[in-house]
Amino acid sequence: MNGKKLAIALAIIAALVLFFVLDLGRFFTLEALKENRQALLDYYGDHRVGMIAGFMGIYVVQTALSLPGAAILSLAAGAIFGAVLGTLYAVIGATVGATLALLVTRYLLRDAVLTRFGPKLERINRELEERGLHYLLFLRLVPVFPFFLINLAAGITRLPLRTFVIGTLVGIIPGGFVYCNAGASLATITSAGDVASPRVLGSFALLGLFALAPVVYGKMKKTGTRDQ
Template sequence: MQTTGAAGHEPGTGTGRAGLVKRLLPLAAILAGIALVFAFDLDRWLSFDALAANRQALTAFVEANHLLAALCFIGAYALVAALSIPGAIFLTLGGGFLFGTWAGAAYSVTGATLGATAIFLAARTALSDLLRAKAGPWLHRLEAGFRDGAFSYLLFLRLVPAFPFWLVNLVPAFLGVKPGTFVLATFIGIIPGSLVYASVGNGLGSVFEAGGTPDLSIIFRAEILLPILGLAVLALIPVAAKRLRARKS
């Protein structure tokens, strides 16, 4: 005779299926958002040309409604980061142009951190358990090593501009990193790059007048990149020190 649960559901259905749907819903919403963005070509607004074409209207809106404009900017940046849409760098440029270097960088960092946290939590909820079950012992070893110095590793990955932002959002989710660690390392780690591009954006007025384009490779100049890489190396010192103590013991 087949037994049923207290609510009359067969084992493996009902609550289990509803729980699976609930877990997958945030990720499904993000995937649907990505599909809509590319279906309606909304990513075209994330470009230097779009910023140049709408700069007067945007500037007027910021001057008339600074707080609302800042909130809209942070929300837009969070959405772009959560959907992993290419072109967030132009939002940072726009933030510097519209709000100034420091405020533009602060708003960009806030929006990027919120968006990154959203996709991190969605992936962590929907896929991490499945990936662990399928990946085998190698993922568990990697997870253990990452957890030993999660903040340092994440800070390093955020500071080095060679690592894609969307990838660094997902990998920690699969390796069991705590949300608090993820948020703090993300917030701190993206500050230097955001300040660089916001400062470029702050000078866009003269670029627009000259009909030119900003130098987006500025972050790879030695005088800028080397200090950032130095910070990245410093971020790994706690991990190196911990491993050295472990070997000695």
């Protein structure tokens, strides 16, 4: 490992250690968000640009390092910025963070990721390489695999970066809006799990099936051609 890669690896390790040693996760809870919502709104009213930049920066770091708290950050986006703008900021932050996670995995941690998660990633890798954008959209829309695991999987495939960015950006919009819209009515939420109801998950699954429709059609067409 050269000096640049070693420095990046050490910085990532240091950030992870600090997060857990300082117990920063205590700020990424529903209770903490409810307690501090008014203070966050007041700060946003006085420092709009700084608040937006700070929020997106936190979301980027959280996603890039695969830290806990994504659902709370999305709820916070809706609670502070409203459903529409909150979705915009959350989706951009998550997409940038996911892209950084992919790049770090692809150029720094590929061997380590294969050693640690290889068996779990095998099927995802194969599908991402063969189906590209459609399968990535399916994975982003349907919460079958954890968000961070998809980033790692894509990082050890030959999936084009542009495809990853587009698939992530588009694929997380529905889920992001659901959480941000719920965050706009924060007082009615008792737990982050309440947002992802069976009806909502079913809707995501339906969208995911639409994303896979071209793949299914292509397989059927290919099978029909071979049978002729």
